[in-house]
Amino acid sequence: MSELRVVEICAGAGGQSLGLHLAKFEHSLAVEIDETAAKTLSTNGRRLGWDMRVAVGDVAAVPEPGEQFDGERHVWNPDDYVGIDLLAGGVPCPPFSIAGKQLGTSDERDLFAWAVELVGRMKPRAVMLENVRGLSMPRFAAYRQWVKDRLSKLGYWSDWKLLEARDYGVPQLRPRFILVALHDEEDARHFNWPKKTPYAGGVGDALYDLMNTHRWPGADAWRRKANQGIAPTIVGGSKKHGGADLGPTRAKRAWAELGVDAMGIANDAPNPKEHGLDHIPKLTIDMVKVLQGWLDDGDYAWNFEGRKTSQYRQIGNAFPPPVARAVGGAIRAALMRDGSPKDLAEAEAEAMQHEPIYVALKAADGPLSAKQLIKAAGGNIHPSEFEQRLGLLSRDFHIKTDGEDEDRTYMLGAFKGFVGQGDHDRHLAFATARNRIS
Template sequence: MADLSVVEICAGAGGQSLGLELAGFHHALAVELDGNAAATLKENRPDWDVRIGDVADREVWKPEEFAGIDLLAGGVPCPPFSIAGKQLGAVDERDLFAWTVEHVSKIRPRALLLENVRGLSMPRFAAYRQHVKDRLKEEGYWSDWKLLEARDYGVPQLRPRFVLVAMRPEDAPWFYWPDENPCTGTVGTELYELMASRGWRGARKWADGANGIAPTIVGGSKKHGGADLGPTRAKAAWRALGVDAMGVADEPPNESHPVGFLPKLTTEMVARIQGWGASPEYQWTFTGRKTSRYRQIGNAFPPPVARAVGTSIVNAFKQKGTPKDLAEVEKEVLHDPLYVALKAAKSPLTEEELVRASGEKIDSSSFERRMAMLARDFVIDEDDRLDGRAYRLVDFKGFTGQKGHERHARFAEMRSRIS
């Protein structure tokens, strides 16, 4: 187990990278679209193979060349599933979740780890999740999803992340989600030392008042302006903690600032809230200008959370603990029974037939809403018959590597704005 390998796609500035390294993995490859984030990776790990570009571009890397690695991991783009966005899912040019799952068949990793925003856990994406789970099962992998909260793993922040882990049957019975290790600190206790570093006399009073957990750090994207700490609700939460969220400071306050001054955070402070720098093993250097550094930090998977999940994967490889009965576990996992019934149908089914086959109790208005959600990610044929409209599942709309997929044109058009 001393030489576990990982290929990490959409690696960002290294939050997941550092966490997985601390869990026992070494990077065979890291792929990242943003040049600034890639520069940060190279600054911290100059011996790594870091490649810059679209992960789906075979000029950047060829997945089959890394067949048999221990772990395929990534923090694939969040906007397709974000509650703050349009939740376009499979038809968003930034969606790489399905692409990654499809490439499990080429890479055949021992395990897969993907993380994303909480939005992917919502009813809107139930069929999408079921599709992912079904594809992994077809490739011979057991999989599970879980919503993990950063504060439950020692990070002083409200940061829910929806995580997918898939493993081969020989390891899967030993995989358990990591035990929680709740954060006992506050924004004040985490940042007092940094706030006081330039002689601000109000640092102690400020720290005593900043006695809560931070709201979710929002990294933003190239579509928006400079760095700030999020939308209106987040700004209000920061103000309640004694922080001016209307931007990011170049330096901490100094002796010239009054005791009651309302400070902004520096990028170093934001990194501390994300789990970097609290101890020597979590030290990390960020490169680039302030706004770029802030985005790199704000868009990251907190290293302690990544470490906890990575350690659970390593423990499964080592077959630690008591194995579970996967058949019993799987009985409880069904994300979208209506999608399952539609997929299993050998011929078009009417609303009544679909509802009966799904085993759910759904009225007509709910059925129509569910079918509308399905149609956002899947091609569904509808045929009006004498006994009612019949439905047939045709295809998945998402990009899985198809050469002629419309994703390529949209991605090329939006390339300069994607981060």
């Protein structure tokens, strides 16, 4: 097998790392800001004999192009990895999360746009970035289009896809929105999203052996109840919020229907001395691992560093290894040009539609009125909807306006996101709240 190398940013505790390793990628570097998660990744990497360096710190703390690396100010140097086979990462989710405020570019943790600029600097053969389902929603339609436009300008074909973990052997819903980009057109023609390999069974089947560790008499009844569905999306949370529990109110209700107490994480499985038939158990760290795709076989064995809350956060924020393995395998097949090539124009026509007001503004030679913009956007947008779309657009882009009422005109200004600017607001946030950012 030809060796393919990967640099992984925002690597976390290693869910994506393990999946990519199993897809036959070898890590040259992994970068992670959380020290405990980085220790988890390093420890497991050494155990498995990986030839990998793990850099700990802010992934965006890099020298300017051509600047000499300074170990006191910089965490790593992208220029050392120009031409790498794959640039991968799970950049922070809170800027796009439905459970959060969906601040997008206003959130100091937003690194998606910065990662796209990193592509232009490192010139990898392929790119894989994953995030939460929220990024696929209308709120971020213009943001997504900006990403595709920027990658196209850098010479990359790209595509987005919403994948659910349960479709790739994981007993959990967990939708993830994934961007894949390829530099060589022939590689792109050979890329196909991985075929589904759905998990067969429910939560009860997945966790029965662990739940019955101490021969709890309620285990069989619990298994039947828990087999009514797969797990809701596990929420790891951030350092800004609380300890280990299984998510917001809606998620807790879903867990209750499966016979799980979602108000915390247990230290051990139920036992006959303390728990009767009617006990509603909490999950343990080992159970959460299984639901996140660290299954009980040799390929996916993984140990976590830190205390219980830290371990839960590491697991809950991870990209399930089987899903990363599936997507990584599809990328490897494209780079090796396995299979029959596809028509890129046809594939692009089937791609997700984006924000028509943004497209119209971007194509305009000068300022346009609301009526002109609506017409340029296809003419099917009601004036009230126009204002709503423009409001969403203005969260991530500067919109230049002139005039009043019907005479008001609009022009598309600069993208507000962090792409490496030395004077961006994120630097102040990191300087004042470094230990709360995750």
